[in-house]
Amino acid sequence: VNDIVMQRQWIQQSDGNETFKQVQQQKLDALVGLAESPTCRRQRLLAYFGETMGEPCGNCDVCLSPPETIDGTLMAQKALSAAYRTGQRFGVGYLVDVLVGKPDERVIRNSHDKLSVFGLGKDAKADDWRGLYRQLVAAGYLTGDEEGHGTLQLTDRARPLLRGDETFKMRKVVASAGRGASSRDKRGSSAKSASGRVAAGSETLFEALRALRQDLAKTAGLPPYVICHDRTLVELAEKRPQSDAELLDITGLGERKIARYGAAFLGVITGHKQHPLLKNRLSATVNRTLALHVEGKNAEEIARVRGIELSTVFGHFAEAIEAGLVEARAVVGLDEAEIDEITAAFEKCGTVDSGKLGGAHAALGGQYDYGVLKCVLAELM
Template identity: 60%
Template sequence: MARSATRRTADNGGIERAREVLADVFGYRDFRSHQADIIATVIAGDDALALMPTGGGKSLCYQIPSLVRPGLGVVVSPLIALMQDQVEALTQAGVKAAFLNSTLDYREMVALEARIGQGDLDILYVSPERLLQDRTLALLARIDLALFAIDEAHCVSQWGHDFRPEYRQLKVLAERFPSVPRIALTATADERTREEIVAELRLGEARRFIASFDRPNIRYTISDAGSMGARERLWRFIETEHAEDAGIVYCLSRKSVEETAAWLSDKGRTALAYHAGLETRVRSKVLDRFRQESGVIVVATIAFGMGIDKPDVRFVAHLNLPKSIEAYYQETGRAGRDGLAANAWLAYGLQDLIQLRQWIAQSEGSEAYKQVQRQKLAALIGLCELPSCRRQSLLAYFGERRAEPCGNCDNCLNPPQTTDGTVLAQKALSAVYRTGQRFGATYLIDVLLGRANERVARSGHDKLPVFGIGKDTDEATWKGVFRQLTAAGQLTGDDDGYGMLLLTDAARPILRGEEKFLVRIAPKETKTKAKRASKSAAIVNDADRPLFEDLRNLRRDLAAKAKLPPYIVCSDVTLAELAIFRPTDEAALHGITGLGNSKIGRYGAALLATIAKHPRRA
C-alpha cells in the first residue's frame, strides 16, 4: 500500500483515520473489546500494555497505528511462523510488510535493509536477536519510526513457561528510542508476569488494557486416561467430533509424538510429527502442509504452534499434562481463532503428575524458581480435578471472575459427583506405608487387589495386612484414588525418577481419621449433550451450504495459484457471510467481514462470479 494512501499525522483525527484503515485495509466494520482505546493510545504516542486472548485481535492494535502514524512500525516477535503468516496476510491486504530474521540470507538481508532505509516499508517484523544487533539498531536510528510492538511479551518472565533471555534486553528500546511509543502484547500473563513485563521493559508509565481472557467458542474437556488409555480416548474424540478437521495433538516426548502420529496415520488420518529433534527442512515441510492443506493433524511437542495464525484449527488435544495453566491456556488458544466452535481436549494420568514434579525437582533452577513451578503445577492439577465449571476456574487464575458457570465445558455439560473416599484413601496410603514407600501405583494396586503375582510374592507383600483389602473396589477406581491423592498432595513422587510414591505430612490427618477425603467420580461418557464442533455445519444452513462449498473450492484454487495458505486469501467466516448474504456487486462486497479494498480488487470478480451461479430461490 502506498505510504501516502495510509499515513497521516496522529494530531488530526487519528482514531477516525484508524477506523478508515480498519475498513479499507482489513475489511472490518467495528473494533472489538479494547481495540479502539489501545489504538488511540498508541496513535497519540503513548505506551501501552495489552493483554488480550488469542484470536482477540491483538495484531490490529499495532498494525493500524503503524499505518496511521508517520514512520515504520517495528514488531518484535520470537515466532518465525507468525512473521511469515502475518507478512503474507498484510501483503494480501495491500500493506508493504516484511520480516527480518535468521531465515534470510545475506543478499536478502542487504536488500531489505535498503528498503528500510528508503522508507519503502509500512511494517517490519523482526526477531529479538536480530533487533538487538548493533547493525539493526543503527539502521533504525536513521529513519522515522511509528512504534515498537513487543509481541508475546510474557517471554520476558523468568518464572513463565516460555522465558526468552533476550527479551530482557529489549529495555534498550526505551533507552535508545525514548520518543517512540511502545506497546507490549500477550495473551498469557498472571499478575506476577504483568508486573515483570512492566519492570523489565520499562513500561511504568504505560496504560494497561486487560481484556477478558474468555474464549467462549472453545469447549474444555479434561479427564483421566482411564482403562481405555489416552490414545483410544483421543481417537474416539477425533472420530466423533472432528472426522475431517485440522487439529493439533500435544505429547510430552518426541518418542510419543512419532508413535502417536504413526498410530493416527494407521487410522486413516493425515497426521504429521513435529518436534525439535527433526531436521529444519522436515519441520518446515510439516508446517507448510498444515498451513496449506485442510484436515491435517499435527502431533507435536510444545516446539510447535506458537505463532501459527491458522484460524480454522478446530481442536487442540493434550495426551499429557502441560506444565502450567499458562501453557495450557496458550496451547489450547490455538484452536478456534476464527471464533467458530472448537474443542480443547486433555487426557492425563498419575504418571504425568509424578513426572512433572520430578522434572521440577531435578531442574537446575533456584529453590525460589522451583517453588513457583510447584505452585503453577498445583494450580493446573486443581483445574483438572475440580468438579465445577472449568472456565470459571481458568479465568479466576488470571484474575477474572465469572458469575455463572459457562455451560460449555465437560463439567457443566455432564457434571461429575464426589463421594466420601476417606476409607479408600486410608487403604491406599496404608499400602504405600506398609510396602516401604518404594513402589509405584501399579504395584500398589496389585497389592490392594490381592494379586499374588511373582513380584508381589517375591517381596513378601502377600503376607501384609493390606494385601487384598481393596478387592471390593475395581482397578480404575484405585487409579483415580492414587491420582487424586497425588494431586491433593498426600502423595508425591520420588525425586530420582523411579516412579515411587511417597507419603507427605498431609497424609497423616487422613490416616488418623482426622480429615475426610472426597473422591471425584467421573461421569459416564455421553454423546448427547455435547454439540459437534464441525466447520461448515456450524456457520451455514443447508440451503447455503452448496455455495459455501463452491466458495471454499474457489478459495483453494486462488490460494494455490498465489502459493498461499487458503486462510490468507479469506477465512471461513468471510465465506459464510458471502454464502448467506450473496452480494451481487463490488459495492456490496465492502460489507463482508474480512474483505478490504485490496482483496476485493484481487478476488472480487471471481467471488461474484461464483455467487452468481447460485441464485437465491424465491
C-alpha cells in the first residue's frame, strides 16, 4: 500500500499536465488491479491490450496457487450502481465517499447525498471498496474514460452482473503478521503443495530438481521462479524427459531456457532412475503405498506414514498383487505355515470360487486381518 501511495504522490508531483497525471493514475490502477485479480494473470494482461485468451494459462502464480475468494456479488452490484447513478462522471475516491456516506462538499453540491446508493456501503471500510473497484476494473466491468479524466464507466459486461445474472468472486485479502515471515510461509507452503502433487515415486527427483533450481537461481542472481515454476519441476519429475527435444514438451521450457538449463535438468533426471515397480497403470494412491514399500517400509509403517488404515494398505497391496507387481509373501509379513493355513481355509470354504472372505475369516478364528486375506486371495485368483 505504501508503494502505491508513493507512486500516486510522484504522479501528482510530476511536471506533466492534469491529463498526463490522470492517464498515469489509470495505468497505476490497472497495474494494481492486475496484482489483485483472483483469476489468471495472463488472461488479464492480454485483456488490457485488447486480446483474449479462452482458457487460464495454468502457469502463472494465481493458476498454480489460487487465492481465497469470497462471494462479492452484492458488493460489486453496489459499487457498479454507485458509478451508474452518479452519471459515470467520477473516479474511485468520489464513488467510495458516496458509498460510505461521507458528507463531502462535492457530494452534497451534486445532490448525490440524496441518491439511494449514498451510505449503502457503510458496512465495509473505504479501503475494501477501493480494492473492489480495482478488481472490477481488472475484471473488465469498469473502464476509465477515453479522455483520461480518471472517471469510471460501466462496460457492457457490467449489465449481467447488475441484473444478478452472474456472480462475482472477490479476492479475499488476509492480513499477515509480517512481510518477511509471510513470504517465507508462502514459499514453504507452495513447495509443500507442489510436492504433494507429484506422482508416487517421483518425489525424490522433484526435490533434487528443486535443489538444482535453487543453485541455478543463486548462481544467476535471480529468484527461483524465474528459472522455472514448480509446475515445470513436477512435469520434469513425472515425465522424465531424456533429450532437449523432449524438454520442449514440458510446460514453461522454451528453447532459450533449454539452452541455458536443459543439460543440468537432464543430468539430474538421468541420475534418478524410476523403480520398475512404479511403472504401472494403478492409481496414484496405490503407487504411493508401493513407493513406500520400495523404500523398505512394512504395512504398519506405511499406514502410519500415510495416515491411513492398515486394511487400506493391504487393499493397495492386493491390487498390486492382482497386477502381478508383487507377491503376497513379500507384503503380508507371514511365514509359509501361516500362508498354507489361510490357503487351506480358502479351499475348505470355497473362497477362491466365491471371492467372499467372510467364511474363511470365521474359520480361521478371526486371527488374520481381512486385508491380509485379500492379499493371499489376490495371488490365487
